[in-house]
Ligand SMILES: Nc1nc2c(c(=O)[nH]1)N[C@H]1C(S)=C(S)[C@@H](COP(=O)(O)OP(=O)(O)OC[C@H]3O[C@@H](n4cnc5c(N)ncnc54)[C@H](O)[C@@H]3O)O[C@H]1N2
């Protein structure tokens with residue numbers, strides 16, 4: 001007679017004898033292996049935002065290029081002593097883009113506007129509002145330190161200084177920096193092409209069949225549109241690989257024809273009879289069966305298909321997104337030539353209670369409530385897509401057991417912290 005095991009009813013219970021990889025170890029292992037897999041191209045600076053720099057950049061010009069005034073006012077040779085001072089005005093003025101032609105005679109002041117180069121002979125500027133002036137003189141009350149309201153040449157960036165390093169994601173701030181120091185073109189990594197594939201005979205592309213005509217058991221594909229959108233938001237090139245049927249040869253065909261730099265597939269990685277993704281990757285795709293101690297998302301398959309990294313994500317949409325954020329996100333950035341990304345989290349007071357079991361990392365759909373506390377979605381069900389949308393991020397609980405009460409501090413990772 002066959003003898004059943006003791007009921008545990010917890011698919012996250014750690015089977016005895018199985019070697020579970022803690023989440024951080026899995027990330028460290030991945031980090032040590034992934035390298036840039038894309039070539040480079042040159043792009044104009046006004047089109048480089050969102051791209052990843054493929055070279056170190058050196059300033060071609062200082063910022064500011066010359067000493068200049070930070071305010072509208074009058075420039076003179078500082079300092080000004082304590083008390084009233086009256087200075088004769090030199091003829092003419094210095095304006096941004098129209099420098100004063102000549103030197104300011106000793107003991108004189110000159111009218112100057114914000115951004116104007118400080119003419120030879122002056123180094124200090126008094127704010128217009130702090131002066132009284134007529135055609136001949138300007139009067140002010142000291143003291144004013146030498147150099148007040150003036151900006152030194154190169155005080156921000158020196159010509160020849162390395163301003164940005166290869167691997168840097170370029171944001172609007174970097175566009176300004178590059179522009180200011182005379183860079184008009186930069187070498188960037190070509191966009192990483194990321195293929196997204198769904199698996200399962202039950203999965204129907206949205207828009208193909210109206211709800212009233214859907215077969216019993218059929219579901220709309222939520223993962224592929226979600227992951228394609230996420231890939232695009234991260235600045236990679238999304239490639240729609242469609243839906244693979246529950247047949248090994250159908251899946252093989254999809255993978256063979258993908259022509260991408262990395263693949264995200266969802267579904268078919270657990271241990272069920274139809275879980276042909278892990279079966280195929282194990283047989284032909286150098287799969288590493290990483291049993292990562294994480295909830296949701298334990299069945300994560302990491303493989304290499306003919307040289308292309310494949311992230312075999314769980315089918316449940318919540319687990320698919322969590323695994324994408326936690327594992328695929330940093331790896332994709334590194335494959336794309338960027339730096340390994342670690343999400344910036346915040347320790348905030350909990351607005352919920354939870355008993356957390358030891359031995360696995362957990363991610364809960366969460367958002368910050370009006371009282372500044374972190375609330376979690378009412379269900380941890382991994383198919384509850386509405387909770388992904390309800391949330392603004394995830395609470396991360398590490399492997400340690402915890403008894404969380406309202407007010408205890410928990411780690412909140414906004415979705416945006418995965419953007420890099
Ligand atoms: N006996 C066990 N069963 C399961 C275990 C386990 O440990 N023992 N783990 C569960 C967990 S956790 C997960 S996650 C899933 C992972 O399974 P698969 O990756 O093989 O995914 P599927 O079985 O194909 O699908 C799971 C679920 O997700 C739905 N799904 C799949 N693809 C999509 C899609 N593109 N869009 C929307 N929804 C999708 C699918 O219909 C299923 O409901 O295994 C558990 N089982």
Ligand code: MOO
Nearest residue numbers: 296297298319382
């Ligand atoms: O890992 Mo499963 O996705 O929790 O539901």
